Structure formats: structure tokens, C-alpha cells
Amino acid sequence: MSTSPDVAQHPHTEPGRSVPRRTPVKAALASFLGSTLEYYDFFIYGTAAALVFPQLFFPAGNPAISTIAAFATFGVAYVARPLGGLVMGHFGDKLGRKNVLLFTLMLMGMASLGIGLLPTYEQIGVWATVLLVIARLAQGFSAGAESAGASSLTLEHSPEDRRGFFTSFVMTGYASGMVLSTLVFIPVTALPQEQLMSWGWRIPFLLSVFVLALAFWVRTRLEETPAFEEQVVEDEPRKLPSREVLRYQRSDVLRVFLMSIFSVMQTIFTVFGLSYAVQHGGIERTSILTVNAVAIGLSMVAMPLCGRLSDKIGRRPLMLAAMIGSTVSLYLYFLALGTGNLWLVFGASFLFMTVFYSGFNGIWPSFFAELFATPVRYSGMAMGNQLGLLVAGFGPMIGGLLLTEGAFGWVPVAVFGTVCALLAAIAALSARETAHTNIAELGEPYLRAVGSER
Structure with missing residues (x-):
């Protein structure tokens, strides 16, 4: 009997049942586009929070307080991320990766579009702030499920000896989203102040609909992963994957949480650093945006190289x-x-973002996912990763609170980043090396515990 080019008979499947063949290129493309949308929205919101939201969605009077409040709305999405990771990770481990990722994609796109249509504080008062926070919470809920789901999906579609390479494209989409958002924001920020504040700031949010449409189209044409399909056939999904992963792999959830705290470096660089450069460094908005975009754009080459080297x-x-x-x-x-x-x-910027931070960004999607077994991979990675990113989300606000007067007022902010990096490094040192472990044997603590119960 012949099979379609996208499926192949697996030795463990029931007679007449087939599981999808691995399609790493298609999976990497789908994850790349999904991450492009997520981080396009991430960067346009962060840029707007640093440059225009203090004046648009908060009462006038104290610019410093308004800026900190705008950074707080940036961070509030990270409060919703663990909830999104927990809820959607549950369904991703029970129902499959693909359909959950289609839902999170639509939620992210609709929330971003909604922000672009919001009335301002001057128009409807405090309700403008409330609606902004609600839309930002929806973005956070979606993003909380996106990275873990995309990493799990791509990892499970990848060849054993190139999992790091293909899964690195999850975060290559991060660089793509940054470059795309900057290309849109540079001409917008060059508008006269009146036009920027009245309608220009809306353009980047409204344009996200085009990325959404392309990413959704690609994901609808992607098969479920072979590893998940095999797990469904051999062993019914656990009723509560989150409970299972905390029962058998809570130390790995903690490791991922601590390593994810390192992402505070990214938000300090891209959001707090942008605000600091304009307000304290005297650098033009378009100039610092261009510098950041080039440095992060070059990391689109560095991240896959780091992923391949890690293999x-x-x-x-x-x-x-x-x-x-x-x-x-x-x-x-x-x-x-x-x-x-x-x-x-x-x-x-080149040293920080292109050379060194690419080493982290290009590796964590595979490394975090590989710490968990297939039946609990989505839930375990999402919980640990999103709880850690909660710190990163409030990094710009914490930076604003730690900033002191003078030429070296940024030092407390850098020390805060250093402490986060130290915690992450300790967690990485304690983790198992996973690069050369067969995918069926990943998540050894879970497999050992469940195997002993049978």
C-alpha cells in the first residue's frame, strides 16, 4: 500500500494507521513565521511604550511616572504568559501541537490589531489605559503558548542530529520580527510629532495583519508531529500533563525557569536601552532603532550557526x-x-546581540524542549519558560526604578542583569546534556518514573 508523501507507516502504529513523516523545513518555516509575528508585536509594543505610549495612554503631568507606567503595561503581558503556557500547554500535550498553535497565532494577531484601533487617554480617559492592558494581556496569553509549542513542534519534526539547527529558527523569527518592526517604525518615528501622536503610531500595529495571514496559511498546511502521534497511539495522553511534569520533572521546570530569567538581558537592551539612549544618551530615535535593527538582524545568521554548532x-x-x-x-x-x-x-550592540546573545537565543528552544519527555514537553517547557520570562517582562520597569542620576546611573540596572545571568548559569551547569540523546529517550526522569509504574 502506498502512502502520501507526508506520512509514513511507523512500526508502533496500529494496522492501517499512519503517522506523519518528519518535515523539518516546513516546521521550521511555520515556527519562524509564528515567532516573527510574536516578536514583531513584542518590539512594536516595546518601542511604542518607550517613545509614545506615555503621552497617549496616561495622564499628563509627570513624564517619568508615565514612562514607568508604560513599561508596566509592557510587563503586564508577562503576567498572562504563564497562564497561557499552562492552559495551552495542557491542550497542546493532549490534543496536539498544530491546532493549539493556530489558535495562539490568531489571538496574538487580533490583539495587536486591536491596539492599533484603540482610542487614547485624551479621548476616553482611563478606559484607554484599561483597554490597552486587556489587549496586552491577550498578547501575553498567546505568547505564553507560542514559543514552547513552536519549539516542541519543530524539535519533533527535526532529524536527530540537527534538532538544534532547525529549532533555532523559532528564535530566528525573533530577529526577523525585530527587523520588520524597525523597518516599519523608523519612517513612522520620522513623522512630525503631531502626526506621529495622532495616527502614525497606529500603522505598525495595523500592518501586523499581513504577517498573521501568511503565518496562518503556512501552519494550516503542517502535519502533526510524528513523536506526538506515536505517543497518542502507544499511550493515551495524561489527563493533566502539568501535574505529571511537576510530579516527575519539577527540577527540570525549575532549571528552565532559572535559565529563562536570562532573557531579562534582551528586554534591558531592546526596551530600557532604547529609552535610556534617547532620554539620557541624546541619541536620535531613528538612529538607535537602526543600530538595534542591524545588530539583531545579523543574529538571523548567527542563531542557526549556533544551533548547528550545539548539535x-x-x-x-x-x-x-x-x-x-x-x-x-x-x-x-x-x-x-x-x-x-x-x-x-x-x-x-554587535558584541552583545549578534555575537553573544545569539548563542543563548539560538540554543534555548531546543535545549529547554529536550529536557522533557514528549507527553509533557509542551506543558513543562511552557511553565518553566514563561515563569522565567515574567522577570524579563518587568525588566524595563525595574530598570527605570533602579536608574540613578549621573553618567553611571545605569550601573544598578546592569548589576540586576548580572544577578539574573548568574542564576541562569547555575541552572545551565546543573542540566543534563541533551544534544546527542535520541528523541524517544529525552525526559529520562519522566520515562524512568512512568516505566516503573507499568
């Missing part, structure tokens, strides 16, 4: 090197901002 030498060595290098270069970045010299700022 050969392991995840942990590169992860630790990335954490150390990013920490050192963060200090160089703020020193460069203090000079106002764009070439120095670009050099420090």
Missing part, C-alpha cells in the same frame, strides 16, 4: 559562553551609550 559540541558549553559574553558586553553597551558615539554603540 556537534552540545548545548551547555555554548549556553554558558553566551551568558558570560552577554553579561560583559552589556556593560560595554551602556558605556557606549554614554558617549553618544553611534559607531561605539553599534560595536557594543
